[in-house]
Structure formats: C-alpha cells, structure tokens
Amino acid sequence: MGMNENVSKPLDRLSNELASDMAAVNTLIRERMASRHAPRIPEVTAHLVEAGGKRLRPMLVLAAARLCGYQGDSHILLAAAVEFIHTATLLHDDVVDESEQRRGRPTANLLWDNKSSVLVGDYLFARSFQLMADTDSMEVMRILANASATIAEGEVLQLTAAQDVTTSEDTYIQIVRGKTAALFSAATEVGAVISGTDKAVQQALFDYGDALGIAFQIVDDLLDYGGSTTVIGKNVGDDFRERKLTLPVIKAIAAADAEELAFWQRTIGKGQQDDSDLETALATLQRRGALDAARADAIAWAERAKSALKIAPDHELRMILSDLADYVVSRLS
Amino acid sequence: MGMNENVSKPLDRLSNELASDMAAVNTLIRERMASRHAPRIPEVTAHLVEAGGKRLRPMLVLAAARLCGYQGDSHILLAAAVEFIHTATLLHDDVVDESEQRRGRPTANLLWDNKSSVLVGDYLFARSFQLMADTDSMEVMRILANASATIAEGEVLQLTAAQDVTTSEDTYIQIVRGKTAALFSAATEVGAVISGTDKAVQQALFDYGDALGIAFQIVDDLLDYGGSTTVIGKNVGDDFRERKLTLPVIKAIAAADAEELAFWQRTIGKGQQDDSDLETALATLQRRGALDAARADAIAWAERAKSALKIAPDHELRMILSDLADYVVSRLS
Numbered sequence: 204m205g206m207n208e209n210v211s212k213p214l215d216r217l218s219n220e221l222a223s224d225m226a227a228v229n230t231l232i233r234e235r236m237a238s239r240h241a242p243r244i245p246e247v248t249a250h251l252v253e254a255g256g257k258r259l260r261p262m263l264v265l266a267a268a269r270l271c272g273y274q275g276d277s278h279i280l281l282a283a284a285v286e287f288i289h290t291a292t293l294l295h296d297d298v299v300d301e302s303e304q305r306r307g308r309p310t311a312n313l314l315w316d317n318k319s320s321v322l323v324g325d326y327l328f329a330r331s332f333q334l335m336a337d338t339d340s341m342e343v344m345r346i347l348a349n350a351s352a353t354i355a356e357g358e359v360l361q362l363t364a365a366q367d368v369t370t371s372e373d374t375y376i377q378i379v380r381g382k383t384a385a386l387f388s389a390a391t392e393v394g395a396v397i398s399g400t401d402k403a404v405q406q407a408l409f410d411y412g413d414a415l416g417i418a419f420q421i422v423d424d425l426l427d428y429g430g431s432t433t434v435i436g437k438n439v440g441d442d443f444r445e446r447k448l449t450l451p452v453i454k455a456i457a458a459a460d461a462e463e464l465a466f467w468q469r470t471i472g473k474g475q476q477d478d479s480d481l482e483t484a485l486a487t488l489q490r491r492g493a494l495d496a497a498r499a500d501a502i503a504w505a506e507r508a509k510s511a512l513k514i515a516p517d518h519e520l521r522m523i524l525s526d527l528a529d530y531v532v533s534r535l536s
Numbered sequence: 537m538g539m540n541e542n543v544s545k546p547l548d549r550l551s552n553e554l555a556s557d558m559a560a561v562n563t564l565i566r567e568r569m570a571s572r573h574a575p576r577i578p579e580v581t582a583h584l585v586e587a588g589g590k591r592l593r594p595m596l597v598l599a600a601a602r603l604c605g606y607q608g609d610s611h612i613l614l615a616a617a618v619e620f621i622h623t624a625t626l627l628h629d630d631v632v633d634e635s636e637q638r639r640g641r642p643t644a645n646l647l648w649d650n651k652s653s654v655l656v657g658d659y660l661f662a663r664s665f666q667l668m669a670d671t672d673s674m675e676v677m678r679i680l681a682n683a684s685a686t687i688a689e690g691e692v693l694q695l696t697a698a699q700d701v702t703t704s705e706d707t708y709i710q711i712v713r714g715k716t717a718a719l720f721s722a723a724t725e726v727g728a729v730i731s732g733t734d735k736a737v738q739q740a741l742f743d744y745g746d747a748l749g750i751a752f753q754i755v756d757d758l759l760d761y762g763g764s765t766t767v768i769g770k771n772v773g774d775d776f777r778e779r780k781l782t783l784p785v786i787k788a789i790a791a792a793d794a795e796e797l798a799f800w801q802r803t804i805g806k807g808q809q810d811d812s813d814l815e816t817a818l819a820t821l822q823r824r825g826a827l828d829a830a831r832a833d834a835i836a837w838a839e840r841a842k843s844a845l846k847i848a849p850d851h852e853l854r855m856i857l858s859d860l861a862d863y864v865v866s867r868l869s
Contacts, residue, residue: 240710241693241696242696243695243696321631321654321657322691322692325625325684325687325691326685328658328661329685329687332677335681341672348666349662351661351662352662352666354662355655355662356573356574358655359574359652359656362576362651362652
C-alpha cells in the first residue's frame with residue numbers, strides 16, 4: 204500500500220483511533236509468536252511481524268468491534284489471530300519451487316529455507332486457532348475456519364489458473380476473494396459478531412470487508428501494470444513475467460483480435476517473453492481500454508463497500524472505514 | 537508400520553471393531569476433501585488420503601470415544617479432522633528444499649510442486665478446523681489447536697536439531713512429541729472428552745496416546761538402523777544419510793570415545809559420508825549398546841501406555857488398545 208502522506212490519511216486516522224487497542228494487539232502478538240522450544244520460530248516471524256506492516260487486517264477487526272460498541276477484550280485476541288493467519292499465508296507464499304529459485308526471486312525464503320517457511324507458517328496458523336479458542340465463541344471459530352479454507356482454495360485456484368488464457372472474470376474474483384477479500388471480510392465480520400450486534404449489521408460489515416478486499420486487490424493488480432516500484436514495493440510487470448491472469452489481462456484477452464490473442468498466448472500461455480513484450484502488453488492493455496475498465500471495477504467495488512456501511516452505527520470509525528475504501532482506489536491516481 | 541500378518545492383529549481387530557464408524561469417517565473424508573472451485577485439491581489429497589493408509593489416528597479417536605461409551609456423532613467429525621491434520625503434515629513434510637531436490641528424493645512432491653503441497657495442506661488444515669467447529673465443543677477445539685501448535689513446534693525443532701551432535705534425549709523426546717505423539721494423544725483425548733467421561737479417564741487416554749506415539753516413533757527410528765525396506769517402507773540408513781539425531785545415535789554419541797565422536801561429527805555433524813560409513817555407524821551403535829538401550833526405552837513407553845489404560849472402562853477396545861501398544865514394539869523382533 205502506498206506511503207504517500209496525503210492518501211494514507213484514513214489509515215493514520217484508523218491507527219490513531221485504535222492506538223491503545225493496537226498496542227495491546229502488538230503485545231499479544233509478540234507474546235504468542237514466542238516458542239519455548241524452538242527459537243527459530245520467533246526469528247522467522249519477527250522478520251514479518253515486526254517488518255513495519257500496517258496491520259490493516261487487525262485494525263479492521265478492532266474497528267468493526269468498536270464501531271458496534273464492543274466493550275470486552277476478545278477483539279484483541281481476534282485481531283492477533285487475523286494477523287497470524289495473514290503472516291502464515293505470507294510465509295507460505297514465500298515457498299518457491301526450484302524453477303522460481305532459478306529466477307533468483309528475492310523473498311524472505313532466501314533468509315531461511317522452504318521448510319522453515321512452511322513449518323513456521325503452520326505454527327502461526329495453529330497459534331491463531333488457539334487465540335480464537337480463547338474467545339470462547341464457536342461462531343468466530345467457524346467464520347475464521349471458513350475464511351482459512353477459502354484462502355487456501357483461492358491460492359490453489361490461482362496456481363491452476365496461472366498461464367491459462369481462458370481464465371474468466373468470475374474465476375478471477377473467486378481467486379481474489381481467496382487471496383485477499385476472505386480475510387478482510389472475516390476480520391470485519393468477527394468484530395461485529397463478538398459485539399453481539401444484529402445480523403444485518405454483521406452482514407453489512409462482512410460485505411464491507413469483502414468489497415474492500417476485492418477493490419484492494421484489483422488496484423494492486425492494476426498497479427502492477429502502471430505504478431512505480433516505490434509505491435507498490437514490487438516491479439512493474441512482475442505479474443506479466445509470472446504469467447498471472449489478472450483483471451486487466453483478462454479484459455484485454457476478451458477484447459483481443461487474432462494478433463493480440465496470439466501475443467497473449469505466446470507471452471502468458473507459453474511464457475515465451477522477450478524484453479520488448481512488457482511494453483507491447485502495456486500498449487495493448489491501453490488500446491483495449493482494459494486498464495480503464497479494471498479501474499472502473501475497482502471504483503465500483505469501493506462504492507459497494509461504502510454503501511454496505513450505511514446501516515452500520517453512526518460513529519467516527521464508520522466515517523474512517525468509508526474513507527478507507529476511497530483511499531484504496533485513490534492509489535490509482 | 538509392519539504388514540506382518542501375525543503382529544498386525546491388534547490393528548485388524550481395531551478395524552473390525554470400528555468398521556461401521558470408519559465407513560462413516562471415510563465417506564466424510566471424501567466429502568470434505570472436495571473443493572467446488574479448485575479440482576487440484578482432491579487430486580493431491582486423493583494421492584495421500586486414498587493411498588491405503590491404516591487410518592491409525594482416526595481409529596484412535598473412535599476407539600477412545602467408544603471405549604468411554606460415547607453414543608453421538610461427533611467422533612466421526614473428529615476422526616476425519618485428525619486424519620486431515622495428519623495428511624496436511626505429510627504434505628508439508630514433502631516440501632523439499634533445493635538442496636534436497638538435488639539429491640533426487642522420490643516424494644509425492646515430485647508429482648506436484650512445492651506450492652501445491654503447501655496450499656493443499658493448508659486447505660486440509662482449515663477443513664479440519666471446520667470439522668471441529670461442527671462438533672460445537674470448544675474444548676476439543678482447544679485440544680486440537682494446541683496439538684497443531686506442538687506438531688509445528690516439534691517439526692521446527694527437528695529442523696534446527698538436525699546435524700547437531702549435541703542434541704539431548706530430552707530434545708529428542710520433545711521432537712517426537714511434536715512429530716508423532718501430539719496427534720496420537722490429542723486423538724485419544726478428544727475421543728474421551730466428547731464422551732463426557734471424568735477427567736481422570738480423559739487424562740489416562742491422553743497419557744496412553746502420548747506414550748504410544750513416543751514408543752511408535754522410537755521404533756520407527758530404530759527400524760531405520762535395522763528393519764528391512766519392505767517392513768518400514770523406507771531404506772535402512774535414510775536417517776543417517778539425512779543426518780537426523782535419532783535416539784540410537786544420541787545414545788551412541790553420549791557413550792562415544794574420541795574416535796567415535798570424530799566419526800559422528802564428520803558423518804552427522806558435517807555430512808561428510810562415504811559408502812562404508814553406514815556400516816561403521818551400525819557397528820558402532822551395536823558396540824555401544826545404543827540399539828538395545830533405545831529398544832528398552834520403546835518397551836518402557838509401551839508399558840506406560842498400557843498402564844495408563846488401567847483406569848479406563850473395562851471394554852473389548854481397552855484390550856485391543858493395550859495389545860496395540862505391544863504390537864508397536866513387536867515390530868522390532
């Protein structure tokens with residue numbers, strides 16, 4: 204997410220509003236990521252947990268709970284649980300296959316080996332379920348177990364859809380729900396659920412997280428074809444080189460003429476790429492209006508997120524969450 | 537585990553006694569390992585789940601529940617959950633590092649890639665928590681979340697202890713609790729817990745599973761220095777070549793003279809091995825009585841398992857579980 208001061212204001216406001224809760228979450232995270240027997244574990248997790256992430260997901264739990272008037276302590280446990288699930292998925296994403304290692308991708312995995320990434324991720328995943336169990340709420344357990352299954356399913360789907368130029372927009376949304384939106388929506392939903400607010404508001408907060416997550420991921424995928432390296436923390440064209448079927452490419456393929464289709468099949472389908480192909484891809488995406496169309500979709504999802512909030516209690520945090528949806532797409536301008 | 541007809545009788549008796557429950561478990565496993573969106577998932581899991589495993593862990597859940605007079609349906613859910621956790625750890629064990637791939641180890645991972653093994657394992661892990669949530673018992677949730685953390689912790693500990701010739705027997709037992717005994721003891725404990733039996737019997741069944749698991753793993757580690765390939769399904773000397781500090785080697789190192797210590801440091805510590813070293817290792821283990829001592833430990837753990845059962849209800853299944861502990865060490869003769 205961009206570090207531009209102007210557009211990051213909603214995140215700063217969220218941090219300020221939730222400062223004392225977040226301090227408790229951070230303490231709990233440090234406590235629970237320790238391991239009495241295996242010092243390798245905090246070494247690996249510290250790399251990720253302390254790396255100065257924005258803690259967006261735990262803040263979504265806290266914001267939803269506070270917005271719904273929650274007064275207990277379980278939101279701290281759930282915020283830490285959600286951050287652990289997120290960190291576990293990052294660790295597992297770092298696991299690379301031999302072919303990828305040959306490309307020399309610089310991941311956290313280079314600091315440790317594949318096996319450590321897998322096992323420490325498993326440890327954090329188990330720890331997250333221990334945290335949930337401490338809330339004594341079977342409903343949050345169920346929501347986060349479902350989200351975890353959706354995440355893994357989405358990642359497997361992404362694996363099998365990669366390089367497949369016939370991937371549809373529906374499949375893309377399914378993948379995005381798994382890799383991003385499922386944890387956003389579970390975060391906001393469990394925050395509402397523990398507060399004991401009525402079902403309609405729980406659903407609204409689920410819908411908000413879902414739409415925010417989808418908008419967030421579409422923007423991320425768009426930035427891969429247009430943002431600068433400093434903004435997105437990865438290089439323009441990474442997805443193209445990794446042959447990922449993201450929304451702009453799916454839209455461009457749907458509108459492609461024979462020559463363009465051959466281009467996508469060669470570069471994405473078969474992975475035969477040379478140095479000039481990224482430039483051609485960018486020009487083709489522009490010409491077919493695929494970037495603009497994907498951008499319009501992101502904005503529509505952000506609008507959906509904001510509109511879901513309308514039935515949530517009138518609260519400073521509702522305003523901030525609403526502005527957060529605008530902020531997510533503002534990264535595109 | 538050995539396929540010798542004579543000694544496998546307790547397992548057969550367990551299968552017979554639990555046949556209709558196990559049929560329900562197998563149906564549930566097939567149902568829940570499916571994925572609406574990602575067909576890759578059942579492809580990968582079928583390889584493991586249908587591979588004709590003995591389903592020892594789910595049978596432990598069922599046996600403990602039935603032994604304690606349980607009459608409901610939750611034991612089926614928990615048996616499937618435990619098998620999913622087991623399968624997930626097998627998949628994650630298959631993830632290899634580049635260095636290991638160079639050695640050309642034939643694992644399930646060769647059929648799919650590292651990433652599929654990781655993600656499908658994650659999916660099964662999430663599915664197992666969904667199954668647990670269906671029991672509506674927060675206590676079993678807590679027990680299995682704790683077991684999952686112990687498993688991951690033990691595996692990380694094994695990773696860091698590998699090649700470390702100063703590894704103690706205490707650390708070895710800690711590792712074995714993680715990699716084997718934690719799921720055995722959680723399986724028998726949750727079976728007892730859902731039956732609502734008194735705490736002393738719950739503890740007894742936990743203790744049985746713990747001791748059985750430790751005996752089981754010590755025997756496995758012993759067979760690596762003496763069983764035939766057909767019995768153990770792996771080659772004699774695999775652990776030596778992978779420089780694992782198993783109980784026989786730890787005992788031999790504790791009793792080593794200067795020359796032997798230099799041998800262990802070279803072969804296990806530094807991994808400098810030639811063709812004759814396995815033979816030297818075997819001779820040294822024999823000379824130091826390390827195999828006999830480890831065998832005595834395995835027998836003592838099996839006795840501990842049997843003695844824990846004494847306060848369990850008088851039942852045909854108690855007899856079978858007791859014989860199962862004997863069977864586990866009978867693989868050594």
